[in-house]
Amino acid sequence: MLEIKNLHAHVGDDETEILRGVNLTVKPGEVHAIMGPNGSGKSTLSYILAGKDDYEVTEGDILFNGESMLEMEPDERAAAGLFLAFQYPIEIPGVATMTFLKTALNAQRKARGEDELSTPAFMKQVKEKAAELNITMDMLKRPLNVGFSGGEKKRSEILQMSLLEPKLCVMDETDSGLDIDALKIVAEGVNRLRSPDRAMVVITHYQRLLDHIVPDVVHVLSRGKIVKTGGKELALELEKNGYADYVGQAA
Amino acid sequence: MPAVQETIDRVRSIDVDQYKYGFVTEIESDKAPKGLNEDVIRFISEKKGEPEWMLEWRLEAYRRWLTMAEPTWARVSYPQIEFNELYYYSAPKNTPGPKSLDEVDPELLATYEKLGIPLREQEILAGVEPKNRVAVDAVFDSVSVVTTFKEELKKAGVIFCSISEALREHPELVRKYLGSVVPVSDNFYATLNSAVFSDGSFVYVPEGVRCPMELSTYFRINEQNTGQFERTLIIAEKGAYVSYLEGCTAPQRDENQLHAAVVELIAHDDAEIKYSTVQNWYPGDKNGKGGIYNFVTKRGDCRGRNSKISWTQVETGSAITWKYPSCILRGDNSRGEFYSIAVSNGHQQIDSGTKMIHLGKNTSSRIISKGISAGKSENTYRGLVSAHRKATNARNFTQCDSLLIGQDCGAHTVPYMESKNSTAVFEHEATTSKISDDQMFYCQQRGLSEEEAVALIVNGFVKDVIQQLPMEFAVEAQKLISISLEGSVG
Numbered sequence: 009m010l011e012i013k014n015l016h017a018h019v020g021d022d023e024t025e026i027l028r029g030v031n032l033t034v035k036p037g038e039v040h041a042i043m044g045p046n047g048s049g050k051s052t053l054s055y056i057l058a059g060k061d062d063y064e065v066t067e068g069d070i071l072f073n074g075e076s077m078l079e080m081e082p083d084e085r086a087a088a089g090l091f092l093a094f095q096y097p098i099e100i101p102g103v104a105t106m107t108f109l110k111t112a113l114n115a116q117r118k119a120r121g122e123d124e125l126s127t128p129a130f131m132k133q134v135k136e137k138a139a140e141l142n143i144t145m146d147m148l149k150r151p152l153n154v155g156f157s158g159g160e161k162k163r164s165e166i167l168q169m170s171l172l173e174p175k176l177c178v179m180d181e182t183d184s185g186l187d188i189d190a191l192k193i194v195a196e197g198v199n200r201l202r203s204p205d206r207a208m209v210v211i212t213h214y215q216r217l218l219d220h221i222v223p224d225v226v227h228v229l230s231r232g233k234i235v236k237t238g239g240k241e242l243a244l245e246l247e248k249n250g251y252a253d254y255v256g257q258a259a
Numbered sequence: 260m261p262a263v264q265e266t267i268d269r270v271r272s273i274d275v276d277q278y279k280y281g282f283v284t285e286i287e288s289d290k291a292p293k294g295l296n297e298d299v300i301r302f303i304s305e306k307k308g309e310p311e312w313m314l315e316w317r318l319e320a321y322r323r324w325l326t327m328a329e330p331t332w333a334r335v336s337y338p339q340i341e342f343n344e345l346y347y348y349s350a351p352k353n354t355p356g357p358k359s360l361d362e363v364d365p366e367l368l369a370t371y372e373k374l375g376i377p378l379r380e381q382e383i384l385a386g387v388e389p390k391n392r393v394a395v396d397a398v399f400d401s402v403s404v405v406t407t408f409k410e411e412l413k414k415a416g417v418i419f420c421s422i423s424e425a426l427r428e429h430p431e432l433v434r435k436y437l438g439s440v441v442p443v444s445d446n447f448y449a450t451l452n453s454a455v456f457s458d459g460s461f462v463y464v465p466e467g468v469r470c471p472m473e474l475s476t477y478f479r480i481n482e483q484n485t486g487q488f489e490r491t492l493i494i495a496e497k498g499a500y501v502s503y504l505e506g507c508t509a510p511q512r513d514e515n516q517l518h519a520a521v522v523e524l525i526a527h528d529d530a531e532i533k534y535s536t537v538q539n540w541y542p543g544d545k546n547g548k549g550g551i552y553n554f555v556t557k558r559g560d561c562r563g564r565n566s567k568i569s570w571t572q573v574e575t576g577s578a579i580t581w582k583y584p585s586c587i588l589r590g591d592n593s594r595g596e597f598y599s600i601a602v603s604n605g606h607q608q609i610d611s612g613t614k615m616i617h618l619g620k621n622t623s624s625r626i627i628s629k630g631i632s633a634g635k636s637e638n639t640y641r642g643l644v645s646a647h648r649k650a651t652n653a654r655n656f657t658q659c660d661s662l663l664i665g666q667d668c669g670a671h672t673v674p675y676m677e678s679k680n681s682t683a684v685f686e687h688e689a690t691t692s693k694i695s696d697d698q699m700f701y702c703q704q705r706g707l708s709e710e711e712a713v714a715l716i717v718n719g720f721v722k723d724v725i726q727q728l729p730m731e732f733a734v735e736a737q738k739l740i741s742i743s744l745e746g747s748v749g
Contacts, residue, residue, distance in 0.1 A: 059703075060700050081708075083706050083708050085704075086704055086705060086706040097701070098697050098701035102718070102719025102721075103718070103722075108705075111707060111711070111715055112702075112705035116706035119708075151719065168705065
């Protein structure tokens with residue numbers, strides 16, 4: 009589903025390479041975790057996948073279902089089925105969360121040549137999925153992410169993910185800012201979305217998220233390269249020994 | 260729809276009516292000579308069959324205007340207007356319109372399409388010659404709406420007609436109120452308007468009457484021909500209520516460059532007037548050439564106790580906008596409101612705001628202004644809040660928010676506050692923000708195109724004001740704002 013080949017990238021006018029030859033293949037149904045110390049390029053990787061301006065690919069390619077994504081706009085990537093759950097979801101003042109959800113869903117449907125969803129059909133979907141994530145109708149009337157607590161923000165991200173039904177879910181530090189109860193709700197939400205035709209990339213700093221979202225493959229990213237790949241036990245090893253063993257390797 | 264006998268009869272009778280009043284034929288050949296002098300004013304007054312006092316009133320205004328200078332304090336710049344190069348009375352019918360929609364600028368049609376305007380309305384707005392407009396049945400539909408509308412109003416005792424008609428049918432009312440809110444000598448453009456005004460609306464709501472429907476200029480058939488110097492007068496008697504909608508979300512085809520309108524509102528005891536405007540005149544081309552100069556004086560007088568006047572405006576058009584809808588809070592406990600969305604793109608210049616003049620006791624006012632600047636435009640909010648020394652317990656809340664899109668536009672906020680009474684409480688909040696790259700990226704990541712993302716963020720920004728608009732206007736206004744900002748990113 010996702011194939012990253014020898015990806016080199018830098019941010020803005022600063023020529024310093026942040027990604028220095030990342031290779032990664034994710035197949036449908038798989039959950040990959042990407043771990044790594046601060047500054048290893050984890051968030052950069054997620055922004056580059058989603059196509060953020062200013063993040064420039066200098067070498068290599070990203071294939072999504074066999075086609076290069078590099079020339080695609082962020083909204084085109086979204087319509088193709090890529091979803092990024094943000095580490096810091098952005099506030100949109102004055103726009104009710106419900107309105108945002110509907111606008112996004114219909115924009116994607118339109119881009120794929122599908123009909124817009126009727127309001128009753130949309131409401132039914134939202135109500136079901138919001139209930140699973142402990143999100144009240146009241147919260148959906150509030151402007152998107154404005155004054156949301158850390159937990160509310162992350163639950164809202166997962167709600168968007170479950171409504172938009174992406175093929176590839178990229179989650180950037182979805183556990184940050186969550187207490188243990190909120191973490192469980194979010195992880196359950198993510199696990200419900202696991203399916204044989206959907207892939208997930210979970211970017212995280214800590215192992216604890218992976219107790220709840222159990223990955224098939226774990227990668228260690230350090231200084232812009234994947235330096236080690238293993239099974240879920242690799243995460244436990246990192247938890248015990250830290251990243252020190254790997255920081256030097258990529259130099 | 261089958262052309263039943265009734266339909267045919269109705270249409271025929273409508274045609275006959277038009278002929279009877281001879282509007283079309285009579286006006287067709289009328290045009291005053293270029294320039295402005297007392298003869299031109301006499302000509303206008305005579306053409307309209309006005310009473311002698313009205314002519315005197317106009318002449319007095321003209322003589323006053325000759326002594327006045329154009330205001331220069333607004334943050335707008337434009338070439339000197341040659342007032343003697345303008346025509347002050349010409350029937351728009353003289354200029355032949357397009358024969359059919361095929362001859363209309365496709366860009367204009369695309370905009371109509373986006374706004375979801377029905378075909379027949381498109382033809383009227385684009386100025387297609389009436390004799391070439393489509394089906395009789397369709398015309399009949401609309402006319403029947405107008406007819407039932409007029410009957411309803413008549414039953415309620417509401418007078419709603421053109422100001423020319425009011426001068427003929429209700430001269431005593433016009434004479435009593437005209438110029439009582441915006442005096443003849445008020446300002447350069449208002450004085451010019453007083454001398455040469457072409458036409459406009461007149462509304463009178465009698466005591467205790469709640470006007471049964473929103474009054475819209477759309478229903479006043481003459482609206483297309485009011486010309487560049489519009490004059491509107493609305494009176495709400497004791498305990499009356501009226502909501503008036505001015506303008507249209509569709510871009511207006513207009514050859515006149517200078518527009519100087521005057522609107523006067525009078526609210527007596529316990530009366531309420533709600534005045535909503537959507538203005539979308541031609542803003543000029545990509546290089547800032549052409550476009551309408553819109554110099555308007557709008558003022559409401561809360562003359563009675565517990566009266567209320569509320570202005571809501573959505574301004575997206577015109578090359579230059581100079582406009583300050585104001586409230587004089589004369590009656591005790593009276594209340595004034597101003598809700599505004601001003602969108603500027605391209606080379607547009609807006610200097611707009613309001614004045615809240617607190618004279619009575621326990622008066623309150625509220626100002627919510629949302630300015631959105633894009634392209635190379637300049638957008639200024641200018642507002643005055645003042646409390647007279649007898650205005651005990653005057654209250655004002657002002658919120659001015661500016662949103663910038665892109666690097667080359669400007670937003671300015673110029674609030675004036677004057678209080679001569681120590682019990683007055685005035686609050687002012689102002690913010691300036693930009694649509695951030697992060698917001699854009701977030702929306703796009705969820706599947707919104709660049710333009711959809713801007714539209715969504717902007718609509719969130721203006722929500723407080725949109726909510727004040729009558730329902731059917733609100734939806735159109737949202738679409739209009741999105742369209743006005745098209746091409747402002749990327």
